[in-house]
Amino acid sequence: MHEKRIGIYPGSFDPMTNGHLDIIKRASKLFDEVIVLIAYNSSKLNNRFSVSDRLIMINDAIKDLKNVRCDSYDGLTVEYAKKHDAQFLIRGLRVVSDFEYEWSLAASNEFIDKDIEMVFLMAKKENTFISSSSIIELASHNVDVSSLVPQKVNEYLKNLD
Numbered sequence: 001m002h003e004k005r006i007g008i009y010p011g012s013f014d015p016m017t018n019g020h021l022d023i024i025k026r027a028s029k030l031f032d033e034v035i036v037l038i039a040y041n042s043s044k045l046n047n048r049f050s051v052s053d054r055l056i057m058i059n060d061a062i063k064d065l066k067n068v069r070c071d072s073y074d075g076l077t078v079e080y081a082k083k084h085d086a087q088f089l090i091r092g093l094r095v096v097s098d099f100e101y102e103w104s105l106a107a108s109n110e111f112i113d114k115d116i117e118m119v120f121l122m123a124k125k126e127n128t129f130i131s132s133s134s135i136i137e138l139a140s141h142n143v144d145v146s147s148l149v150p151q152k153v154n155e156y157l158k159n160l161d
Ligand code: ADP
Pocket: 010, 011, 012, 013, 014, 017, 018, 019, 020, 023, 090, 091, 092, 093, 094, 098, 122, 123, 124, 127, 128, 129, 130, 131, 132
């Protein structure tokens, strides 16, 4: 038996949005502990923000959530979960295309570890259109996205090249 119910919320978070934050807040009520995991692959580096900047942005957004912390991992999320005794992987679902992607991801995760449980939370309808890439697109055209992202992310976006 596991002592605590630990959920991992893996993603790119490049950058974090209010859609991600909403999933984190809701997950924090479902689990004893939630780890927001910046899952990256050091051989595929085409990200907008560095992992250390993403950590700063996420840590600032979650600072008032007592059972949530953030980490990064270069490798398979399922392996990270095993190392940290986490039994649940949390993902958010927005549109049907998310479902297709998540379906294959869930199947691969199950192939690696049949005990890991995927937990899907539906996006709030007001967040369905928010994605990291749409935020970057809007911010790069100087559209005010301050109502769509945490405050620290908005600060970073103002300094985009
Ligand atoms: P990945 O590259 O792993 O898809 P993302 O940072 O884009 O990483 O997303 C991480 C998770 O958060 C995914 O499960 C994604 O579907 C979910 N997500 C992204 N944006 C939203 C949103 N606006 N509302 C709810 N869930 C979201």
